[in-house]
Amino acid sequence: MQEMPDLTPEGRRAVAEAANRHGVSQDAAAAALRALAAGQGTLAQFNHPELGGMVQWAQGGMVMIGDMFNNALKARVDALCQDLSARLRTATLVEPPAWSVATGGGGGGGWWPQDLGQPSSAGSQNDLRYALFPARQRLAVERNGRVTVYDTGDHVITGFGQQQQGGGGSATFTSQHGTVRLEALPVVSGGGGGGEAGAPAAGAAPEPKREAEAAPASGDDDIFGKIERLADLKAKGILSEQEFQAKKADLLKRL
Template identity: 45%
Template sequence: MNAIFTDASFQNMLNVANKYGISSNAVTDLTHCLMNSNGTMAQFNIQELGGGGQWMLGGMTMVGDMFNNQLKYTVDGLCAELSNFIQQGAIQYKPLPRLENQQGGFSGNWWGDLGYPNSTGSQNGTSYAIFNNINRLAIQQNGKVTIFDTLNNNIGGVGQQQGGNYSVTFTSQFGTVDLSTLPIVSGVQETVKQSEPLPLLVEEDIVKPNNQQISNLEEDNSFFEEDIFGKIEKLASLKDKGILSEDEFTSKKNDLLSRL
């Protein structure tokens, strides 16, 4: 994937390159590596930076020439500044255009106008695209695309899931990501075509529910309400851990309560 940075992003990268006396090509390659983890780590093989190396935010810096402290200092400084730009949104990829195919659908980036993903994949009929730099996760299943707001989750792992709505599971720095707690930004809705007018109903045609059906309906509503309150409790836990702000928690809570 030939991802292209925005002009403003490239200027920020060029400023960092000039500061450390490194070529813009080397800094561009290093930034691509950092973008895969939303600026938290990078594994690279760049000749100008001593060949193979690894950097982790708040961790160790390793370079091919392990005794070259000056090179370690340079790599650490480069990665730290580029990481800061990425997490602030000052380094971003240009959005991909949506290419319409002959069938009238869209090919290539089925996730729409989110831009370049950090990673993509497909397992058991489910496709996914991860956008850590804009906190988005797109999942395509059975022809439908659902886009989640990943909040503060930095998704870095994907595995196979045995049950649930999707055949894949995602992990972040907080562990397994519970998709049911993530706000849905958008989704493809099915449209029902009505070919002819519906017949008018008279009172005799209306089937009134019996007492058992009413009881079952009330029980279903009770389960639905418990599910809503369970999600609110999970959101409250995220707020207590500092993952959600008070405003974000209130907004999501009100959205869930409005469904009751």
């Protein structure tokens, strides 16, 4: 078995068993496990070519893969995620990320609001730090000592960037919708340090409103996004299984 230093011994056993049980490679099973751990066992967003490219899975029956019409592969991905999700509820399978120790904070937290839990990824770009929480649909950004929390909506974020402009920087991220400016996201809390989402400095001429640099979602993407949000409502107990299935069937008829 290839080295997987971020997994516990129990995690490596779970990966080997799940890979054998569902007929996938251990690398694919490990990718699913890491994403599930970041999503607290109820949500996974990751990319693996063996599993149809971009994968979105939510507890309660929602599964989307890049190869969207490959129903056999979709069923395999669903079974794999359900299997590993169940294992996560009974054992620690993934080691705490090293950066959670480096950034400090009580209870395993960091510079981000602790009620967000543990991010799936964190890093820095020049004068900006970020932490991503896909299970909560939140992105925390620290700039110039100020922390802002954004609502990521249906974005599956896969990367961050910063365009340098005269000593400042315009932060962007990459998702399934393309390259998007950070200020295009709704602000949940905080002041949007560095002018990313806040008001312009006193005396400064306001900048013209700019459109997000994102490719418009297709009709099919919009339907699948709605199904994903319905699955999230079901997981939270807002929708019953019967209500979820009825609404999902209605949306799928529009494809």
